Amino acid sequence: MNSLILLQATSPQPSEWAMFFGRFHPLIVHLPIGFLLIAGLLELDRVTRRQTVSSHTITLILFWSAVSATMACIFGYLLSLGGGYDEETLSDHMWEGIGVAVFAWVAWAIKHDRIGPRIRFGPLLYFPALGVAVLLLLAAGHQGGSLTHGSDFLTQYTPEPLRSMAGIPPREQEVASIEPIADVNQAMVYQQIVHPILKTRCVQCHNPEKSKGDLRLDSPEMIKKGSEDGPIIVAGKGSESKLIKVCLLPEEDDHHMPPKGKTPLTENQIALLTWWINQGAPFDKKVAELKVPEEVKPALASLGTGSAVGGGGQVAMGPAPESPVLTMKLPAADPKAIDELKKAGLLVLPLSKEQNQLEVSAVNARAFSDAQAVSLPKLSQQIVWLKLGDTEVSDATLAQVAQLKNLQKLHLEQTKVTDAGLKNLKNLPYLEYLNLYGTAVTDAGLKELAGIKNLKTVYLWQTKVTETGVAELKKALPNLEINMGLGESSIAAFTKADSAKAENPKAK
Template identity: 65%
Template sequence: MNAFLLLQANPSDWALFFGHFHPLVVHLPIGFLLIAGLLEMGRRLGRISLSNSTMSAILFWSAVSATVSCVFGYLLSLGDGYDEEILTEHQWQGIGVAVFAWVAWAVSSDRFMNRIPFGNALYAPALVLTLVLLMAAGHHGGALTHGSDYLTQYTPEPFRSLAGLPPRAAAVAFKAEPITDVNQAMVYAQIVNPILQTRCVQCHNAEKSKGDLRMDTPAMLKKGGEDGPIFVAGKGTDSEMIKRCLLDEDDEHHMPPKGKTQLTDQQVTLLTWWIDQGASFDKKVADLTVNDAVKPALASLGGGDIKAGDKTLAVAGATPSAPRPVSPVLTMKMPVADPKVVEELKKTGLLVLPLSKENNQLEVSAVNVRTFTDAQAALLAKISTQLVWLKLSDTQVGDGAMASIAKLKNLQKLHLERTAITDAGLRQLTGLPYLEYLNLYGTAITDAGLTSLTGLKSLQTVYLWQTKTTEAGIANLKKALPNLEVVGGMSGNTVAAN
């Protein structure tokens, strides 16, 4: 019993690993039992000739797969974040499916048929009960994953009335209120909440509250989750809500989870600005301070002139900027990388992925090898022609690796967030002619380091969240590179949207 309680309180990675196979395994008993039900119906109607041994075999594997599914389902439930009432019903219904599937198999088996009293009488009720419980468990499984109204949300009339469901108008999906004048827009209701509804509420709602967190109402948003509040009014970049969005997408704590639709840079900018301005739920844009940093993101939301301090920044009817041209390095035809070199890189734990099979370009990621060092970085020079995207975030590399990275003449994207790079290392990267994206989030870079970036004429985006840079240093960088998009700064307020 103590071991059981310990497993519930502290589920191991192994438990959660196998638990995540539940959605896959659960389809096996569904398929077996539906086939069994159809075949039995056909046999009783005289349309199908089927031996008892064949039906018994189908029911046996139905029972086995249902039992395995129950075990994996229990392990999955240890991850929390599910409605307890629905989860309990789903669990017992799943157990019922497994139990009655075993009963149906036993009374149909040649081995046990004659040993069980009233076996023939038990067979049909057991099979019917199994199928009924299967449908009920499937319904509640969908409710756990997608919400309690997943199956009924789009039920048309007259079936809604017959089922006692509320009118369709009361079950419509969330629709953001259009913004005609951004200055008069309610910041939470018309800007923040639509972002949350489309990116966060799917997993944080009344029916499904991952981490005991709901984000569907202001009251629940203020309450936070199992780890406490998710935002600190006035401190956007110090708020867990923003920190999770800025983590690498492969990080298990990144939000939204990998595979879900991610927040855009504009959306992160708006959420950060809202928190920095006090996280008000009842103020308009005109009531808050709007600086040049958030102006592009606000301008993309609707018409009207945005008032920033004592200036009015006209955006209504403005001609959208032309899309940035495709980097020339992405269209270059390159020789195939030496397979032996690729294999040597993979042995260090690096992921070496084809970025373009036609042009033989490669992406290298250290997401699975946080211990990657400056010494190992020297291997990258062996594929300097093919390497276009490089992700070294959260590794042990520092200034010593920059000499090797400087040899990657075709590099277009470089992730160095949360590494030990300093201004001295950054100065070694000035000879990368195609570098367009540079992520320095969480590093010790200062304004002095930013001056070395002015020579990177192709640079389009640089991330500076939680660095030692200042507003003045970023302004000087923007002056030298007017088309540069700078995301973040010392206070997280200097953000230019795409």
């Protein structure tokens, strides 16, 4: 065990001054990189092309490379006192950084017109010293990247066949977002819901190579272990769990997680984590085995492939099976029209090969736009389910959607759709499901929806609609199920209410 690690293990919490200057390490560390590489390139040019580069110029560059490398070492040490780094990787990075500084000073001293002549065998040592400094610089940079981003930072995206040639294991499938779940009721709560949330928002700073606060969130065992301050989960009590508390803090708060500059958890993600903890934080249960409060159903339903929320604590998937459009025999689709949509990045999937209904999804085509939407009407009879959520489409696309006369399910969440575009949907006779989550729709748009008599489910959370507008829509369509989702205040109230129920199981 090296002295740095022993000192870290026994020393008290570093002072604010130490952490203040330590945070400058990522800034300072780039200076010796630039100076040393420039010095090396100038010397290479001088030797290979016989260019006359001023010796004083190179000496000056080497001096500042040595100074900045030394400062980077000092600031890096201060930063390391905060802990949360893999000890072995930190030790390697530290000694490689010190080596850069030492050999940069040696190269400068030899090159100096007054000091150099006094060093025995100086000219023979100059190029080896400069070369070693550059090599250590590259090694230290790699270890620094490993400390910050993980040990596979440089090799993570190595393509084949280079991976096989270099002996790099096959790349693990990344979790960039929560993948749509075919059957939410049968989904494993931790593996398919909780773990993807943690991996996309938290694991970058809480992993085997970088465990801020001695906290890792990459496995059930580490989650149960908690951090240096103790457990982060109080099973059955989401509101008392540190994992939830830090997510609900104001974003400007120093303790807010993820820290400022990182993508925060969404309201739905916080609601799902809170629900999981309130249910005892199980790692081996399915959704169907847990109680699902009404407040959580919209968040769970949003994970499914076009899901709706049913009663009895279950999440009912898809539109009602009695819908006439699902039993209707439709003409076969034009293969050229299908190919055109596929070239635009859309998935075109058969709902029923016998009846020719199609599902078209932009799940892998986030850049899909109004200009590309002109291809949709070429399958005006066959498209029954259309998923354009999280794309670049706006009201102009809805003019094309209006021609899909057998459309039953429409996803427009987090798009640029406004009230004006909703006027185009009034003449879709089979439309039953509409997701407008995260759009700019207001009460004026709800008035347009009142004319869609078969509409059964609409999602409106994080829109600009009001309770008054929702009430008016309910008057026009009494059987319509409207999901408004959860706001931050609702989440806080929900966590408190569910914790109270956990403490008093008899409470209704």
